[in-house]
Amino acid sequence: MSKEHNRTAFMCGVEALDRYFREQAMQDMRRRAASCYVAIDSATSAIAGYYTLAAGSIPLIDLPEDLIKKLPRYPSVPVALLGRFSS
Numbered sequence: 001m002s003k004e005h006n007r008t009a010f011m012c013g014v015e016a017l018d019r020y021f022r023e024q025a026m027q028d029m030r031r032r033a034a035s036c037y038v039a040i041d042s043a044t045s046a047i048a049g050y051y052t053l054a055a056g057s058i059p060l061i062d063l064p065e066d067l068i069k070k071l072p073r074y075p076s077v078p079v080a081l082l083g084r085f086s087s
Helices: 015-030
Strands: 034-039 047-059 076-086
Touching: 015 034, 015 047, 015 076
Parallel strands: none
Antiparallel strands: 034 047, 047 076
């Protein structure tokens, strides 16, 4: 997503997702808290949907025992978080 994309015209019907996209997504990108990706309708060039990705971690002790046995003994496991998804 970039400043050139018209975020104000996008509506998915879920107010919390629409508001996040219009008001918060660019701030999260500037702060490097998340990356926001958009799908563009090829016929109209309008935004058809979006999703955000953010890096995070899960404490090893919060995982199921059978999974812990397969992982390195670090204090936490890195994850990619699909934070918002709308179309």
